Amino acid sequence: MKSLTKVTIISNLEVAPGAYVLSFPRSFEFVPGQVIGIAMNPADKPRLYSIASGNKENVVRILYTVKPEGKLTPDLARLHAGDTIYVSEPFGGFICDEQKAVWVATGTGIAPFSSMFYSGLGKNKTLIQGNRFANGLYFREDFEKEMGPRYVPSCTREQVDGVYHGRVLKYLSEKKDLDTSLKYYLCGSAEMVVDVRDLLIERGVPFENVVAEIFF
Amino acid sequence: MEETREALFGKTLSQLETVVKELELPRFAAAQIADWLYKKDVTAIEEMTNLSKAAREKLASRFEVGLSDPVKVQTSVDGTKKYLYRARNGKFIETAYMPERNRHTLCVSSQVGCKMGCLFCFTAKQGFQGNLSAGEILNQIRSLPEHHQLTNIVYMGMGEPFDNMEGVMQSLEILTSDYGFGMSPRRITVSTIGIIPAMKVFLEQSTCHLAVSLHSPFEEERRRLMPIEHVYSLTEVLEAIRSFPLGKQRRISFEYIVFKDLNHSPRHVKELARILNGIRCRINLLRFHPVPGTPLQAPDDATLEEFKTALENKGIVTTIRKSRGQDIYAACGLLSTKEQQVI
Numbered sequence: 001m002k003s004l005t006k007v008t009i010i011s012n013l014e015v016a017p018g019a020y021v022l023s024f025p026r027s028f029e030f031v032p033g034q035v036i037g038i039a040m041n042p043a044d045k046p047r048l049y050s051i052a053s054g055n056k057e058n059v060v061r062i063l064y065t066v067k068p069e070g071k072l073t074p075d076l077a078r079l080h081a082g083d084t085i086y087v088s089e090p091f092g093g094f095i096c097d098e099q100k101a102v103w104v105a106t107g108t109g110i111a112p113f114s115s116m117f118y119s120g121l122g123k124n125k126t127l128i129q130g131n132r133f134a135n136g137l138y139f140r141e142d143f144e145k146e147m148g149p150r151y152v153p154s155c156t157r158e159q160v161d162g163v164y165h166g167r168v169l170k171y172l173s174e175k176k177d178l179d180t181s182l183k184y185y186l187c188g189s190a191e192m193v194v195d196v197r198d199l200l201i202e203r204g205v206p207f208e209n210v211v212a213e214i215f216f
Numbered sequence: 217m218e219e220t221r222e223a224l225f226g227k228t229l230s231q232l233e234t235v236v237k238e239l240e241l242p243r244f245a246a247a248q249i250a251d252w253l254y255k256k257d258v259t260a261i262e263e264m265t266n267l268s269k270a271a272r273e274k275l276a277s278r279f280e281v282g283l284s285d286p287v288k289v290q291t292s293v294d295g296t297k298k299y300l301y302r303a304r305n306g307k308f309i310e311t312a313y314m315p316e317r318n319r320h321t322l323c324v325s326s327q328v329g330c331k332m333g334c335l336f337c338f339t340a341k342q343g344f345q346g347n348l349s350a351g352e353i354l355n356q357i358r359s360l361p362e363h364h365q366l367t368n369i370v371y372m373g374m375g376e377p378f379d380n381m382e383g384v385m386q387s388l389e390i391l392t393s394d395y396g397f398g399m400s401p402r403r404i405t406v407s408t409i410g411i412i413p414a415m416k417v418f419l420e421q422s423t424c425h426l427a428v429s430l431h432s433p434f435e436e437e438r439r440r441l442m443p444i445e446h447v448y449s450l451t452e453v454l455e456a457i458r459s460f461p462l463g464k465q466r467r468i469s470f471e472y473i474v475f476k477d478l479n480h481s482p483r484h485v486k487e488l489a490r491i492l493n494g495i496r497c498r499i500n501l502l503r504f505h506p507v508p509g510t511p512l513q514a515p516d517d518a519t520l521e522e523f524k525t526a527l528e529n530k531g532i533v534t535t536i537r538k539s540r541g542q543d544i545y546a547a548c549g550l551l552s553t554k555e556q557q558v559i
């Protein structure tokens with residue numbers, strides 16, 4: 001792990017039940033899609049989180065959900081503006097260019113794509129975002145405003161106007177005009193990533209055009 | 217509903233000392249319990265006959281030994297057996313036993329399912345369903361009908377061992393300690409896809425062998441096969457290994473699954489020679505066995521042999537791992553996936 005630096009939290013807002021956006025001043029350059037390690041103390045083992053904010057913004061935002069059994073998130077959720085945490089330099093290679101492509105995300109797997117989006121890489125992308133409930137479609141308003149019909153929100157546990165009802169896998173499997181020449185970027189649970197990757201390959205997308213990020 | 221008591225099996229000596237302290241038993245009872253658990257084949261606390269009856273009753277009020285027999289076995293024509301165990305969360309894990317004349321190897325799982333999403337792996341299709349405790353890892357060894365014949369253990373079954381450091385390191389301590397199974401660390405290999413922080417801890421705290429899944433020397437190509445490359449690149453993995461003094465006994469091997477027309481060209485040979493330069497290691501070539509739904513294909517025998525020779529000509533010690541249990545999909549997580557779907 002890269003060395004850790006102390007940062008002071010600007011805000012730590014609960015954006016949906018159990019989901020938080022934590023922000024702190026940006027003191028490093030990064031490529032959208034990269035991750036940082038976060039720890040409460042310099043001696044702790046850092047946990048990895050994708051940066052969710054744009055690479056020209058003055059702050060770095062991290063999206064996380066509280067895992068009751070987790071080693072970090074219950075403590076993180078108790079922090080307020082002015083408290084400090086330790087962060088690593090950014091690293092990782094889940095990066096995307098300006099070519100037309102499709103982003104598929106579930107849960108907090110939206111973070112690398114929101115970073116790409118807020119960094120200006122969303123102009124010719126389609127974003128398929130899924131979660132169980134609509135309040136877990138993080139940053140939805142911004143995506144809707146900028147991406148219009150290229151943004152497809154979906155949720156599985158409730159029916160909401162303008163939101164596809166079902167899993168992202170189902171949405172893609174029903175899509176008749178799936179463009180097999182595009183690159184597909186996936187980020188979310190291992191199960192979603194593997195299922196969607198299998199589907200895309202089955203539908204004719206070359207496996208080298210399926211770029212998957214994992215949580216662990 | 218059946219009462220679940222905590223398992224003693226899988227606890228380290230220091231954890232057993234905490235247990236006996238809490239139960240106000242003599243301190244030496246911890247070593248006695250460890251002896252019963254790891255050196256003798258007891259399955260119940262009442263069999264620990266050098267503990268007083270009162271001590272056994274106290275122990276049994278809160279704990280059980282916690283062993284669990286395999287629930288299913290498939291036997292290959294080549295003698296390989298794939299055992300299915302039920303984990304404590306009700307899910308299933310697989311363990312592959314591979315007997316040979318002088319070597320009896322057990323391939324153990326460290327997680328139920330896996331988070332890593334490798335393109336060629338069937339376990340990935342289960343998603344992640346939980347970490348195994350040290351007791352559940354060791355149970356695969358201890359409850360194996362052939363456990364007295366085992367000579368080697370490899371952590372190459374379901375799951376990424378370094379994504380479950382607590383269970384894996386604790387199980388390694390018990391396997392290699394005098395109070396535990398007393399196994400030589402040279403008989404144990406832990407395989408990883410390259411989670412660097414955990415790998416460094418393993419290299420520092422254990423003396424077991426390390427195997428790293430390589431599969432392509434080119435980062436872009438490896439990324440398509442193994443998403444972990446996005447987070448911990450092969451370059452950084454090799455840098456971490458190079459920076460660690462390994463001594464003469466410890467072995468580093470690189471697992472390399474060969475896929476037809478994908479990762480065995482002269483370009484791959486040249487790049488492998490370049491990136492592994494200066495690391496005392498060997499490459500284990502594995503023939504890919506297609507799993508349902510994969511876009512990847514198996515190479516033929518001649519391709520494997522040619523690739524091996526080309527690597528050896530570059531000075532890299534290279535072996536081809538014999539395929540075992542192909543008729544029962546010994547290596548792919550298929551049996552447990554089917555069982556998870558049934559329950």
